[in-house]
Amino acid sequence: MYIRSAFPASKIRKSLLALLIATLFNAALFIPPASYATETKVPQGGPSDPKETESFIDGFFNRADIQAKLAGAVIAVVKDDQTLLAKGYGYADAERQIPVDPDKTLFRLASLSKTFTATAVMQLAEQHKVDLDRDIGGYLNGLRIPNNTGAPLTLKQLMTHTSGFDQTEADTDEGAPQDVYPLEAFVKDNLPTxxxxxxxxxxYDNYAYDLLGYIVQNVSAKPFDEIVADHIFTPLGMTDSYLILTPDVQKRLAVPHDGAGEPLAQYATYPNNSPDGGLMSTAADMARFMRAELNGGKLGEASILSAQSIRDMQRLDVSIHPDIPGVGYGFESSFPEYANGQTVIDKAGVSSGFQAQMWLLPERKTGLFIALNSAQQARTIRSQLFKSFMDHYFPKSPIPPQETAPPISQTKDQLRRLEGFYRDLRLPMWHYDVVAQDGGLLVTDSYGTHRLKQIKELLFEDEAGRKAAFKDGGEGKLYFSYNKADSWSEKLPGPKPFSDVPDNHPYARFIYYVQQQGMLGKEDSLAFSPDQPITRAQFVGQLLKLSDIPLSPEPVSFADTAQSPYAAEIQTALALGLVNGTTGDAFEPDRPITRQEAAVILSRALLLGFGSAGAVPLEAALQGETDDWALEGVQTVVARGYYGPEVVPDATGAVDYRSKQPMLRKEAAAMFYRFP
Incomplete structure (x- = not known):
């Protein structure tokens, strides 16, 4: 017997927001932070002196731009089996003026839990209780995972996020502190294919790590949280680390804050001992864990893994190309462009109101850890800290000319097979439009258009030096990875032509994009009718298809949507706060949506976390009439350029968005193509 909410709107919003912020923070293209000069002499070979290390980190947190984003944070720095620094900054509870204590204040570390889960799996492998290359079916206590491929699914593939699951997220993964949701029930309730x-x-696969925890629990015949406590926390002296939120733990947990800096209520993770994201710990404890990871699994007389198992975990060899760092067992590489030629592995974590990241430099015996009790306003602190740390302690050395291989350059015709739309495997609304040129590619995404020059076969580099690569999956499949680190993108099949949309139609690219995305699946037709209005139901249905989130199983709230093919999508949009009714219990699903209504829905989606971590309302110069309730939404959409050729700014940059006119189907296609 367990207690949890079935599909409450607040939980959907929290889970979705955390997922999308995590997705895009871990994934997105980051503009390199400004360089900050330091008067301290750069240490040779990394940090070594505790006072110098503290002075450097203090300088970072004293920067005005960091102070403006900060609620509270903890930092740990280790080197050569020594903790050089474990320090708190800001407040664990600003309202009560409780400062962060690196030894006592607990932070949610979210997906850093995965490193501990992988460690538990490797411990069982060392004991020959599991085989990393064996099909997992024998470890599931009779539970059967549907598999449409005929190929075995192994522990290695679960640990490296290559399961091939159709769903890698649960309906919701956070709830009220008192809610009870056991691991076994969670795994069975969210069974993927x-x-x-x-x-x-x-x-990136959260469910895979919950499944790994379930397997560890089955094989060990003990609750997962007890296994981690007995075999990782206790040997390493991590006396202030927990997987389950108890009343005593909650009292020590830093207060989380949302993107606007407002405090959030504390919550439990689903499942309650979540192997994918339930870890709560201190800076002092995480310093001990990093030291063990950098010392062949040992801390003092204690050993949690062999040196070989540690090396196996840290090898980032599951990659789209050998020249691009990939993922290991519970590790990844989030910011390779800031590594300055060093071997760096890391693990990041984001949950509602918390962020954390751990970087390890195994060859330098150096580790860096940060945790924050804030959300979007602190999302750049991690990347800036890492860049500043690497530039200070491990500055980049110029590569001798003789070590630089000349790039290859294929013709446009040779590269044409790479052209097309690529859809992100984790977040379908994220897409790339790839066009071949002589010697390289033009890649368009939500950040703009990037010119990639070819370096090697299937390997490219943009103007800023960020690498991109393709993988031939066989049977006509192509995968692409560029500026989104948490998943690859797959090339979509070519479009089926509409009788009323010729190739030279000004909206053709947008229209065929929505078709290739599968957004028109409920409107099977040989014609697109580009000049016809799109209905309220169709607009919401197409938007929800882009998000790929689970649809609400709740009964419809609007009486007039019961017979709509988009009833579940409308109900989900209502639960998410994307839409409202019109009058009484009506939604008017078949009424043409106005352009300002569409703009408000899309701007709400942005603020909820759809597609753009940290999105905020924007202002734009408008002409024409827009209702007051829609003004912010229209300005945001116009400022972000979510429109097609029907909108032309005047000489001053002002736009007549024609807010009160019905939105045409071709115009909605352009809006979705530009989003996020």
Whole structure:
């Protein structure tokens, strides 16, 4: 017997927001932070002196731009089996003026839990209780995972996010502190299907790590949290680390804050001992864990793994290309462009109101850890800290000319097979439009258009030096990875032509994009009718298809949507706060949506976390009439350029968005193509 909410709107919003912020923070293209000069002499070979290390980190947190984003934070720095620094900054509870204590204040570390889960799996492998290359079916106590591929699914593939699951997220993964949701029930309630050959493609996989915890629990015949406590926390002296939120733990947990800096209520993770994201710990404890990871699994006389198992975990060899760091067992590489030629592995974590990241430099015996009790306003602190740390302690050395191989350059015709739309495997609304040129590619995404020059076969580099690569998956499949680190993208099949949309139609690219995305699946037709209005139901249905979130199983709230093919999508949009009714219990699903209504829905989606971590309302110069309730939404959409050729700014940059006119189907296609 367990207690949890079935599909409450607040939980959906929290889970979705955490997922999308995590997705895009871990994934997105980051503009390199400004360089900050330091008067301290740069240490040779990394940090070594505790006072100098503290002075450097203090300088970072004293920067005005960091102070403006900060609620509270803890930092740990280790080197050569020594903790050089474990320090708190800001407040664990600003309202009560309780400062962060690195030894006592607990932070949610979210997906850093995965490193501990992988460690528990490797411990069982060392004991020959599991085989990393064996199909997992024998470890599931009779539970059967549907597999449409005929290929085995192994522990290695679960640990490297290459399961091939159709769903890698649960309906919701956070709830009220008192809610009870056991691991076994969670795994069974959210059972996915293997739809892609395991090992073929990378898609960040929270469910896979919950499944790993379930397997550890089954094989060990003990609750997962007890196994981690007995075999990792206790040997390493991590006396202030927990997987389950108890009343005593909650009292020590830092207060989380949302993107606007407002405090959030504390919450429990689902499942309650979540192997994918339940870890709560201190800076002092995480310093001990990093020291063990950098010392062949040992801390003093204690050993949690052999040196070989540690090396196996830290090898980031599941990658789209050998020249691009990939993922290991519970580790990844989030900011390779800031590594300055060093071997760096890391693990990041984001949950509602918390962020954390751990970086390890195994060859330098150096580790860096940060945790924050804030959300979007602190999302750049991690990347800036890492860049500043690497530039200070491990500055980049110029590569001798003789070590630089000349790039290859293929013709446009040779590269044409790479052209097309690529859809992100984890977040379908994220897409790339790839066009071949002589010697390289033009890639368009939500950040703009990037010119990639070819370096090697299937390997490219943009103007800023960020690498991109393709993988031939066989059977006509192509995968692409560029500026989104938490999953690859797959090339979509070519479009089926509409009788009323010729190739030279000004909206053709947008229209065929929505078709290739599968957004028109409920409107099977040989014609698109580009000049016809799109209905309220169709607009919401197409938007929800882009998000790929689970649809609400709740009964419809609007009486007039019961017979709509988009009833579940409308109900989900209502639960998410994307839409409102019109009058009484009506939604008017078949009424043409106005352009300002569409703008408000899309701007709400942005603020909820759809597609753009940290999105905020924007202002734009408008002409024409827009109702007051829609003004902010229209300005945001116009400022972000979510429109097609029907909108032309005047000489001053002002736009007549024609807010009160019905939105045409071709115009909605352009809006979705530009989003996020």
């Amino acid at each position: 293997v739809i892609r050959k395991p090992g073929e493609a990378f898609r």
